[in-house]
Amino acid sequence: MPETQDPRQNHLLAALPVEDRERLFPKLEETPMPLGHVLYESGAQMRHIYFPTTAIVSLLYVMEDGASAEIAVVGNEGVVGVSLFMGGETTPSRAVVQSAGLAYRLPGQLLKDEFLRAGPMQRLLLRYTQALITQMAQTAVCNRHHSLDQQFCRWLLLSLDRLPTNELVMTQELIANMLGVRREGVTEAAGNVQRAGLIEYRRGHIAVLDRAGLEARTCECYAVVKKEFDRLLPYTD
Amino acid sequence: MPETQDPRQNHLLAALPVEDRERLFPKLEETPMPLGHVLYESGAQMRHIYFPTTAIVSLLYVMEDGASAEIAVVGNEGVVGVSLFMGGETTPSRAVVQSAGLAYRLPGQLLKDEFLRAGPMQRLLLRYTQALITQMAQTAVCNRHHSLDQQFCRWLLLSLDRLPTNELVMTQELIANMLGVRREGVTEAAGNVQRAGLIEYRRGHIAVLDRAGLEARTCECYAVVKKEFDRLLPYTD
């Protein structure tokens, strides 16, 4: 466990040339991200853009009747708040911390100034946004065609890729909110996957035992998204 | 009916200041878009970016088993090929002409040069991309939560908004491919909506009789997307 936090735990920040890092890093604010914390509400003005390091953030759409569905998930590979530089300032979705941790944030105006320099940061942000688009598109496809079991595995893998450990802290109720299904459905899917020996489940904790097994059990959507992220945002530790 | 085509039938092109139009318009190539024509294949290098005027283009993801699902639809309010300026050059989806018509296209390199000027065109393209993101996100939500009837109405309205007439030429089979459902499902949904007196159906032609009725019958997703497009890309004829 590293006793000191470093913005470079975020892949986008890590990919910046030294020169840009020296200009930007002093302006970053280290921000704790407690579980369930809402970074942006649907339609609300965003004040900051967030670069997660150890936290994971879900982009959720919440319907009028209260039902919800996850649109995408963001971890240390990306950034929360793309509409700040895309020009819209707000989005109709909500950003909520799905796994507690840390992020570095930058005031919106500073981010916009940086974007307008048209330097490496702009390039990275746009490429990341395209990867995010792919994730959303694939979520749409997956919601249409694939079984809950497969979607559960996909969700698990996407979360796992954004965590340093193989365990995630998450109740079935919350997973159900993310996937936009009933809690009982998650109970069943998780039970199936556990019986197959791929995960170990205990009250709010999921430990992944067999990653390859999960990948075999999920649909093609996971691989499509993963491949596209790797292509657009190559990263080496 | 205008006997001459004009790039300004595309809202993004129309929104450019005179100065930018004079630079760009001479480089545009008027391109016929026949029904079913594939503009980009999944993963293939894009050569041009397309600004539809009277055509409508579907962005589809086609799965390994051949099943498909529409991710978004683009008409004269937007542009096909955002990954050219986002930096990825390709996407894992396919762009297919859903309704025949015309478009103006620009070679990829010219578009990228224009984007790098960081002028009005860049601003428009980014804002449009954010609107497109909203459409994709809402497609994901809709696929998860809403009935086929509602999705059929949403699809109809989104297409209608991009057409000059109230009639669209489209078989149930094709609509089913777009929505990612069975053809029989579309038969039933269309039958329901026709019995309600909102549309008139005859072998490959759908005429909308009661637009307000359709809006009442669809889910909130349509309004969310519409509102976001209007907010991000205000347009007056």
Next chain:
DNA sequence: CGGGTTCTGTTCGACACCGCACAGATCTTC
């Protein structure tokens, strides 16, 4: 006009997920 093609409508059982109700298990707190 007639024959062939394409598109649309209907039926049927199968199955996945829903909504609800409730029991049981596990953790927390005092």
Next chain:
DNA sequence: GAAGATCTGTGCGGTGTCGAACAGAACCCG
């Protein structure tokens, strides 16, 4: 360690979509 809260597992009927098979209707073309 007992009480309470939270989380997880299970059973039930209901419903919407699927998959397949087939009949009928509309259009096209020779």
